[in-house]
Amino acid sequence: MAAPSTKDAKAASPTTDPKLGILKAEKAELQAGGGSAADAQKARTVESLNSTFSTYLKTLYEDVEKKYKLESKEGLAEWLADEQQAPAVDAEILKEGSFSHFANYFTSGAGNAMKPAEAVDGSWPISNYFISSSHNTYLTGNQLASAASVDAYKNVLKRGCRCVEVDVWDGEPPSDSDSSSDEEAQKTSGSGEKEVKKEKKSLRKRLELRFGRKASPPPKETPKATSPPPPAVEQRIAPWRSNSSSRAEPRVLHGYTLTKEMSFREVCQTIRDYAFASSNLPLIVSLEVHTSPEQQEIMVELMKEYWGGMLVDLPLDPSEASDQIKLPTLKDLENKILVKVKRVSHEPVAAAAKPTTLQAPAELTPQQTNQSGQSEISSDSDEVGTSSEKPPPPKPKVIEALSKLGVYFGGYHYKGLDGPEANIPTHVFSLSEKTLMEVHETNPTALFKHNKNFFMRAYPKGLRVTSSNLNPTIFWRQGVQIVALNWQRWDGGMMQNEAMFAGTAGWVLKPEGYRGTSSGTTPKDAIEHHNLDLSIEFLAGQDIPLPPEEDDPKDFKPYIKVELHVEKLEEGVGEPIPGGGASNKGDYKKKTRTARTTNPDFGREIVEFKGVKRVTEELTFVR
Structure with missing residues (x-):
């Protein structure tokens, strides 16, 4: 090796x-x-919004207010149920539906795009x-x-x-039994075993020189020649x-x-x-x-x-x-x-x-x-x-x-x-x-x-x-x-x-079709598949940490890449899967334009995927 x-x-x-x-x-x-981070409130909250975000949020608030009348209890409940698919308890954060409470709703983590797990x-x-x-x-x-x-x-x-x-x-093991067993093994092993030990020592020496510390010694192997007698009971x-x-x-x-x-x-x-x-x-x-x-x-x-x-x-x-x-x-x-x-x-x-x-x-x-x-x-x-x-x-x-x-x-x-x-x-x-x-x-x-x-x-x-x-x-x-x-x-x-x-x-x-009570025979017929049209609108980003290799925000060029992880046709019919599962890249990929700041303005840019096939709600992921 x-x-x-x-x-x-x-x-x-x-x-x-x-x-x-x-x-x-x-x-x-x-x-x-x-998975636990999504359930940790601190991981989902934002202390404040920068001016770019606040401007976009104000525009969105005005659009929502015109349609649902957030300052009324009925309109607020309708918006939470229809568009946010959020629990009614979220109305406590929004209170009377003013813009300040609307902003608090999103900075609190309650406005997370992911709905709570059941x-x-x-x-x-x-x-x-x-x-x-x-x-x-x-x-x-x-x-x-x-x-x-x-x-x-x-x-x-x-x-x-x-x-x-x-x-x-x-x-x-204790040093005395360790040395005695090594000596006994040397006496009873043939020259081939000595060569193996020499090779193992050489290998470890090379790795030590490469990485600067000792390799963990492998467990002793059974000699190929005559095995040594079993150790005495007191040595075990x-x-x-x-x-x-x-x-x-x-x-x-x-x-x-x-x-x-x-x-x-x-x-x-x-x-x-x-x-x-x-x-x-x-x-x-x-x-x-x-x-x-x-x-x-x-x-x-x-x-x-x-x-x-x-x-x-x-x-x-x-x-x-x-x-x-x-x-x-x-x-x-x-x-x-x-x-x-x-x-x-x-x-x-x-x-x-x-x-x-x-x-x-x-x-x-x-x-x-x-x-x-x-x-x-x-x-x-x-x-x-x-x-x-x-x-x-x-x-x-x-x-x-x-x-x-x-x-x-x-x-x-x-x-x-x-x-x-x-x-x-x-x-x-x-x-x-x-x-x-x-x-x-x-x-x-x-x-x-x-x-x-x-x-x-x-x-x-x-x-x-x-x-x-x-x-x-x-x-x-x-x-x-x-x-x-x-x-x-x-x-x-x-x-x-x-x-x-x-x-x-x-x-x-x-999913139901994957359980022991299901009659489904393959992933293809065990779960319902759909076609998907997906669009995601990006407003802005704020306070993005610089990567370790960067020290100047002007050299930082952030963008958002979106990937869909969707079932391949070969998965459902038992054919060889391209890549054999070795790569964790998505099958559908798009990205936004690149900015030059840690507070990028994406200008409400929309990323779209049209006509995506073989989508399942439980086993398709957006990254």
Whole structure:
């Protein structure tokens, strides 16, 4: 594996990439992307209007006053109902309908163009909802060399995220057992193993020279030659039973990269403190487990210790058989933490076989990873396929005590939509964007049918080292409930996430045709489609912050770009989707003229879209 180029490293740096920001916990609830900002009053208010805005607003007021007679209670109520589609309570802000109160109405945030989100109907089984979800939540920046921080968890939870990801690796064992096991492995390994270690050291050295700090050491692999004898019982890591700092504990990091780490204990504590800071609806913790059985026991211990009273560790209905547990309704899980983790399989391991077209490549060794320092199959083990030559080195198996915590979210290796695991009510398949597009192209009807009743999670491909995002609307329109996005980046993907979840508590009920009770077989016939004529009139802007690279307002050239994110024809009929969901650009684009000030006057310029087809109210977005 070659080290990333200087160009790649520069592109991934927050200092050179304005869309990639360090996640901070302070005032995170005012930061857009997860939907909570639209529900925060302070994020929607304006203290005053400049003269340009005031002039336009005065003209608009005079037009409205002539038509509705705002100074009468009847006229005011009619305007609010017909044109604003606003609640009657807004009349309290407008009072007697004077211009000053008319201006107050818009500066207060009540005049927001977006109508308030409807209260969520929590009576449906949880597979009938879209869920505001994060990918590699622990990272504060790019996927290659950023830090892991609890502030990242605080940030997304305060912004309304309802599914966070935690990649867990073994903590550093005591130095004596660590050195002894290394010596034993060297004695029993062949020369090939020595070459592998030499190559790994060389790789880490190159990355250190490139980025100026040490790479996180990968977990020890099973030697290709004769395996060393198992360590004595007293050398093994015992389950956590005290607060002793000398005992090794699991850590959270992005494996095979230069990202910094933090302790799993810190993450558990932070999730406990902020899980329901913005929402009382359930929080899903998606675990990616790379730890040994001993450290998995510590994981179970810590989760139960910190999440006691919130953690769902048993079915709500104890009478249900383990393989027939039904998904509960959303309202049954308020203020609960749900764990998504790979489920223990009691079936014998099958012989090595060639992967099908719907399987990802075999698990890659550190020497086979790509330029990003990670495997192209990302960090999600649920999609790992099998090698056509030899089985890959065995990954640590998930112990039963940990697997049991995945009561309603049991991860299974994806083999197809017709396998026995695809009918287990509590299963979840995690697929990369590329693999999910393959499934869409080969079996779209089965994909849509599956997602009406069972959980699926989509995540960005591993090559997105700058934390760029996929196009979430394409995956929502396939019925995928959990579309995991990199909340570190402010791009079109996160803007669409804001549009989906604005003003909600992070769970949005799917359109009727997408639910388990619907007879719809494809997105094309599951939801009503319309043609759209849209016009937007722009008045002015005020106090627009200068970008970091600008220091003179005269050099600043603001304009407004409008994009429509509309279902493509190929999405509804199972044909290859142009771009495969990789780009989050809109299909229809227009922009206003450019100004040269931080207080632009757009002169009531109108941007129009005529005859837009395949528009759905719930799954079409204006950006």
